[in-house]
Amino acid sequence: MNPRCRWTPLLLFGLGLVAAAFLASPAGAWLLHPVTPVARDVRALFYKAVAITAFFFILAEGILLVAVLRFRARPGVPPAKWHENVRLELVWTAIPALAMVILSGPAFTTEKYMETIPKSDVQIEVVGHQWFWEYRYPQYGVIFANEPLVIPVGKTVAANVTSIDVVHSWFVPDFGIKMDANPGRINHVWFNVERTGTYQGQCAELCGVLHAQMFITVNVVTPEEFDRWIEQKKKGV
Amino acid sequence: MEAGTIAARPISTHETAPAHPKARTGILKWLLTTDHKLIGVMYIWLAFFFFAVAGIFAMVMRAQLSAPGLHVVAPEVYNQIMSLHGTFMVFFFTIPIMAGIANYVVPIQIGARDMAFPRLNAVSFWLLIPAGLFMLVSLFLKSGSAAAGWTSYPPLTSRQFSPGAGMDLWILGLHLAGASSILGGINFVVTVLNLRAPGMSMLKMPMFCWNVIITQTIILFATPVLAGALTMLLTDRMFGTAFFQAQAGGDPVLWQHLFWFYSHPAVYIMVLPGMGMVSQILPAFSGKHLFGYKGMVLATAGIGFIGYMVWGHHMFATGMSPGLRQFFSFASMVIAVPTGIKIWSWLATIWGGSIRFKTPMLFALGFIALFIIGGITGVWLALVPFDVQVHDTYFVVAHLHYVLFGGSLMSIMAGIYYWFPKMSGKLYNEVAGKVHFWLTFIGMNLTFMPMHLMGMLGMPRRIYTYRPEFAGLNHIASLGAAILGLGMLIFALNMLLSLWRGRPSPPDPWAHEDQNRTLEWTVSSPPPPENFHTIPVMR
Numbered sequence: 114m115n116p117r118c119r120w121t122p123l124l125l126f127g128l129g130l131v132a133a134a135f136l137a138s139p140a141g142a143w144l145l146h147p148v149t150p151v152a153r154d155v156r157a158l159f160y161k162a163v164a165i166t167a168f169f170f171i172l173a174e175g176i177l178l179v180a181v182l183r184f185r186a187r188p189g190v191p192p193a194k195w196h197e198n199v200r201l202e203l204v205w206t207a208i209p210a211l212a213m214v215i216l217s218g219p220a221f222t223t224e225k226y227m228e229t230i231p232k233s234d235v236q237i238e239v240v241g242h243q244w245f246w247e248y249r250y251p252q253y254g255v256i257f258a259n260e261p262l263v264i265p266v267g268k269t270v271a272a273n274v275t276s277i278d279v280v281h282s283w284f285v286p287d288f289g290i291k292m293d294a295n296p297g298r299i300n301h302v303w304f305n306v307e308r309t310g311t312y313q314g315q316c317a318e319l320c321g322v323l324h325a326q327m328f329i330t331v332n333v334v335t336p337e338e339f340d341r342w343i344e345q346k347k348k349g350v
Numbered sequence: 351m352e353a354g355t356i357a358a359r360p361i362s363t364h365e366t367a368p369a370h371p372k373a374r375t376g377i378l379k380w381l382l383t384t385d386h387k388l389i390g391v392m393y394i395w396l397a398f399f400f401f402a403v404a405g406i407f408a409m410v411m412r413a414q415l416s417a418p419g420l421h422v423v424a425p426e427v428y429n430q431i432m433s434l435h436g437t438f439m440v441f442f443f444t445i446p447i448m449a450g451i452a453n454y455v456v457p458i459q460i461g462a463r464d465m466a467f468p469r470l471n472a473v474s475f476w477l478l479i480p481a482g483l484f485m486l487v488s489l490f491l492k493s494g495s496a497a498a499g500w501t502s503y504p505p506l507t508s509r510q511f512s513p514g515a516g517m518d519l520w521i522l523g524l525h526l527a528g529a530s531s532i533l534g535g536i537n538f539v540v541t542v543l544n545l546r547a548p549g550m551s552m553l554k555m556p557m558f559c560w561n562v563i564i565t566q567t568i569i570l571f572a573t574p575v576l577a578g579a580l581t582m583l584l585t586d587r588m589f590g591t592a593f594f595q596a597q598a599g600g601d602p603v604l605w606q607h608l609f610w611f612y613s614h615p616a617v618y619i620m621v622l623p624g625m626g627m628v629s630q631i632l633p634a635f636s637g638k639h640l641f642g643y644k645g646m647v648l649a650t651a652g653i654g655f656i657g658y659m660v661w662g663h664h665m666f667a668t669g670m671s672p673g674l675r676q677f678f679s680f681a682s683m684v685i686a687v688p689t690g691i692k693i694w695s696w697l698a699t700i701w702g703g704s705i706r707f708k709t710p711m712l713f714a715l716g717f718i719a720l721f722i723i724g725g726i727t728g729v730w731l732a733l734v735p736f737d738v739q740v741h742d743t744y745f746v747v748a749h750l751h752y753v754l755f756g757g758s759l760m761s762i763m764a765g766i767y768y769w770f771p772k773m774s775g776k777l778y779n780e781v782a783g784k785v786h787f788w789l790t791f792i793g794m795n796l797t798f799m800p801m802h803l804m805g806m807l808g809m810p811r812r813i814y815t816y817r818p819e820f821a822g823l824n825h826i827a828s829l830g831a832a833i834l835g836l837g838m839l840i841f842a843l844n845m846l847l848s849l850w851r852g853r854p855s856p857p858d859p860w861a862h863e864d865q866n867r868t869l870e871w872t873v874s875s876p877p878p879p880e881n882f883h884t885i886p887v888m889r
Contacts, residue, residue, distance in 0.1 A: 155735045162733055166726045169690070173722045176697045181715060184636070186704040191863075192637035193702030202645045205694040206687060213683040213729070220733040221676055227735055228672050243511075279506040280602060282667060282742060286808030291738050293668045295603055296505060297596025300669035313817070317667075317742040317810040319499050321506060322426045325813035 148312070148333075149304045152289030154223045165216050169209065227289075230303045233271035235264060241274075241281030241294035241316070244323040255346045261330035265339035266309045274300045279321065285314035285331055293318060306333045384468035385879065386457050389475050391773060393450025394766075396478060397443045402842075403486075404438035407431040409835050412797070416828035418818050428814035429497035430516075434485060436500030437520070440616065441527045442482055444758050448623040449474070449534050451765050452562045454773060456538065458870040459556045461547025461888070463880040466540040470533055477530035484523035488516035496520035499812055501609060502583070504594035504602045509587045521584045528577045535569035538562055547869075549888035553647070556868045557640055560647050561626025564654045568615045568622075572658070576612035579605060603668050610661035618657045620754060622650060624761025625692060628714045630868065631768050632696055634860050635711035636703025642695040649695075652688035660685055666737045675734050682732035689725055693718065706862070709783030713764035716791050720756025724749060727802070742812075745805025751798045763790070763841075770845070771859045775875045776852030782844040789837030796830025 147153045184192075238249035239262075247258040264270050274283050276294035283302075284291040292302045306312075316327035334342065380388060410431055414422040423431070457465055465471045488495035493514025498506045507517055542563040546555065582593040583605065592598030594605045633640045640646065662670060662678030670678075696718055705711065727749040731737045740746060763786075770778050800823040805811075809820045816824065858871035873881060 151735075152739075155739050158733060159730070159736050159739075162730050162736065166729055170722060170726050173693055173697065174719060176701070177715065177718055177722075180697065180700045180703075181705065184700065184703050184705050186637070186706045190704060192704040194638075195702070196639035196641050196643075196699070198642075198698075201698070202642050202691070202695075206691055209690045210684070210687045213680075213686060216729070216733070217680055217683060220679065220735065223735040224672070224675065224679075227738070279511055280503055284742070284808070284810065286739070289735070289739055291667045291741055295596070295668065297601060298603070298669060314808065315810055315813075315817075319429075319503070319506065319812040321511065322429060322497075324429075324810075325425065325815050 147287065147289060148306050148308050148310075149288045149290075150307075151223075151227050151304060152287060154226060155289045158219050158223045161219050162216060165212050169212070230271055230301055231269055233303060234268035235270045237262070237264070237270060237272050239272050239274045239283050239294065241276035241278070241283070241320070241327075243278050243321050244316070244327040246283070246316075246327070246329060247277075250343065250346075253343050253347060255343060257346065261311070261332045263332045263334060263339060263342050264306065265336040266306055266333050268336065269303060269305045271301065271303045274302060280318050281316050281320045281327070282318035283314075283329065284317035285312055285329055287312045288314075288331075291317055306331075309333050309335060384464070384472050386453050386465045386468065386471060387773070387877065387881075389471050390450045390452075390454030392475055393446050393453055393478075394773075396475075396482070397447035397450060400438045400442035400482060401447075404435045404443060405835070405838060407435040407438070409831060411435065412828040412831035414814060415816070415824050417825070418816050418821050420815065423814075425814045426494060426497060429499075429812070430489065430495045432812060433496050433499050433502075433520075434489070437485065437496070437524070439754070440500060440620065441524060442478070442485070444620040444754065444762070445527075445531060445616070446478060447762055448565070448620065448758075449531075451627070451762075451769065452538065452558075452623055453534075455769060455870055456559055456562050457541060457545065458873065458877060458881050459559055459868050460542060460545060461550060461869050461882065461886050462541065462545035463882065463885075465537050466545055467537050470537050474530045474534040474537065477526050477533070481523045481526035481530065484519040484526070488519040488523075491516050491519075501606075501613070503609075504583060504586065504605050505596070507583060507587075508595060518584070518587060521580050521587075525577060525580050525584075528573050528580070531569050532573050532577075535566040535573070538566035539570065542566075547886050547888055553644070554888060557629035557643065557646060558623070558626035558868075561622045561629070561650055564650050565619050565622045568619055568654050568657065572612045572615040572619070575608055579608035579612070582608075603665070606665050606668060607661070610664045611658075614661040614664065615654075615657045617753065618653055620758045621761075622653065624717070624758050624765070625650070627761050627765035627768065628696065628717055629699075631710050631714040631764050632699045634768070634862075634865070634867075635708055635714075636700045636705045637862060637865065638699055638703045639866065640695070641698035642691075645691055646695055649688035649691040653685060656681060656685045656688070660732075663732055663737065666734050667741045679732050679734050679737075683729060686725060686729050686732075693722060693725070708767075708860070709778075709780060709787060710764045710768035710860075712784060712787040713760050713767065713790075716787065717757060717760035717764060720752055720760060720791075720794065724752030724756055727752065740805045742810055743805035744801040744809045744811055747811050748798045748801035748805060751794075751801070755794055755798065760790075763787075766845075768860075769870075770848070771855035772870055772875050772877070774849055774852070775855055776848050777855050777859060778848040778852060779844050782840055786837050786841045786844065789833055789840065793830045793833030793835075793837055797827050797834060798830070800824075800826045800830075 147156050236252060238251065240247040245259040248262050249256045274292045274294045275298060276296045278296065281294040282291055283294055288304045290302050290304055292300045310333055312331045314329035316324060374382060380392060383389060410423060414420055414428055491514060493516060495516040498512060505511055542559055585591040586593055586595060592600040594600050594602045596602060629640055629646065659681040660678060662674060663682045666675055731749060767783055804820055804823045809816055855875040857874050858867060869886060
């Protein structure tokens with residue numbers, strides 16, 4: 114049997130399954146719908162990385178596939194004798210190196226944007242516990258735990274992240290944010306959510322038996338709703 | 351260079367026989383041996399035992415994750431088998447089996463009668479038995495085994511949060527495995543530097559030997575750091591020190607630096623020997639010389655060197671200082687260049703060749719196809735903003751399995767099929783081998799390709815259950831795992847039946863026209879004790 118006939122259906126089957134999986138995946142994920150400027154920049158960087166590396170991926174897998182199909186042993190066709198070509202080796206060292214330098218440009222720009230915290234409108238403190246999150250709003254004197262975080266839309270929020278017991282990680286995919294909550298350290302992140310709604314996340318660092326149940330829910334509301342909510346919370350305390 | 355002189359003296363095995371009693375049979379032959387071939391084979395058996403255990407753990411995990419909200423195992427049990435799956439696959443399968451194959455093959459390939467320190471070689475192997483037993487026994491403790499992942503980040507692993515003895519047994523087991531690695535490292539480096547046959551200069555060595563000596567050098571420099579970190583963790587737990595305890599002035603992030611200073615180079619410890627095997631197998635089955643031998647040596651050394659400077663990319667979300675993140679990010683991208691050199695050189699090796707699709711060759715080609723994917727997602731992960739997005743999600747699980755399953759395991763399988771006739775003196779069943787390859791290749795992609803998407807959609811790793819929106823992708827991954835399991839059963843049956851009833855193998859079952867073959871194929875299968883009647887002289 115011709116090897117081409119044997120491999121093609123398998124390849125198509127695999128590709129089809131992967132494509133089906135991709136189409137069946139839920140909308141609302143960061144990859145499709147980023148809701149902060151940082152998440153949007155991360156997606157743009159991801160597309161650039163895909164564009165640059167796709168060239169090498171297709172080239173390498175393509176050569177492999179063609180070689181496998183073309184150079185099957187046949188009687189009377191001896192293998193080639195060459196096994197050195199310094200010029201070729203220099204080319205395949207220099208071009209990927211150049212690609213890496215090019216790719217590091219947007220990566221470093223986005224990184225700097227992520228980690229430079231702008232002047233914030235709302236400051237919050239995020240404290241990890243086994244196995245729930247505690248949120249504090251020092252401006253308003255509000256503290257609560259095990260409830261959704263509420264923040265106003267279109268405002269810059271600065272979060273100080275730490276932990277009371279083991280290492281946790283505060284991760285909201287749609288915001289482009291993941292920050293470890295280390296005991297004894299305070300880490301800083303910021304985000305500015307552009308659309309109201311409810312966003313899901315969960316702890317991303319193994320923190321014990323119920324790690325899988327350490328969810329994060331963020332309700333992003335209009336500034337008016339936020340003010341009403343914070344007033345109620347103040348009274349509640 | 352006394353050892354070199356001895357090895358060069360042309361003596362027959364018959365003359366040396368009295369000094370090396372060979373008459374032992376039965377169990378004593380194995381228990382008391384210092385023969386590198388027997389020790390190599392024992393390494394391989396032990397590694398496959400742990401591969402089976404860790405593989406069953408993987409199947410249980412995929413069963414638990416095949417749908418959201420299942421109760422195949424309890425959460426605490428899931429965390430234990432997840433932790434031991436990683437620990438066993440890394441420290442008790444991949445690293446020992448690479449050591450086992452190298453133990454068998456390297457002395458013959460360089461034309462030596464044995465390793466430089468045969469008794470030390472036996473010590474390296476036998477240390478692994480108590481090491482593995484500590485881990486296995488901990489599974490039966492009431493308080494359970496270690497359950498903090500193979501990375502064991504404190505404070506989760508401190509006495510306060512993991513009070514059980516399982517954690518202490520994990521630390522002790524890993525300590526012994528590390529000691530075994532270090533002793534093996536010394537042995538391999540001394541062997542390759544001193545026991546090469548006359549005329550075999552370093553640049554005439556088979557590529558596999560180069561990869562082994564570079565790997566063993568990495569082990570020598572990196573493993574003591576792991577040993578130090580483990581000791582600190584143990585004294586934190588046992589004697590109340592506070593290296594990693596924030597409340598007493600320590601820092602949990604210090605563990606992460608020390609752990610990854612070892613465990614990133616460990617990725618190269620696990621993959622470089624496999625790359626060496628592939629560099630032997632591709633020329634053997636395409637009828638050509640390895641392309642760009644010197645470039646390959648330089649690239650391997652480059653990976654070994656730069657591999658020490660990239661550990662921080664495991665820690666981009668810890669709140670590391672910005673300048674440090676940029677350094678680790680760029681170094682991690684740079685390591686793609688020597689890795690690329692190897693991939694291009696393998697492609698140039700098969701290009702224009704006359705390819706015979708035997709099972710070892712299929713696994714070697716599968717290795718290239720999958721390792722390219724792992725390499726490319728590795729470049730993405732070097733970009734700090736993208737890494738932070740997918741760090742500690744299933745994207746990383748997908749990436750690391752494309753490197754360690756697609757890379758290490760595929761090359762191990764290639765090596766095992768390639769040298770099985772040499773080690774056992776029997777031929778395996780080629781059809782079953784090919785079926786094993788295709789089930790592995792398809793099952794591997796079905797299992798791990800969807801995990802990239804799970805991670806990008808925000809599914810964290812190391813969770814025993816997940817939100818319903820990830821269900822579709824997890825169904826596919828679990829189906830893939832079942833196919834993988836079936837493939838491995840066929841592999842086990844093929845190997846065991848072939849050992850029992852396989853047809854005898856000639857000295858070189860892969861012989862083909864006038865190829866330049868490495869030394870192990872010039873002696874009988876299996877090779878005689880002490881390998882060579884007269885030490886070969888290389889031109």
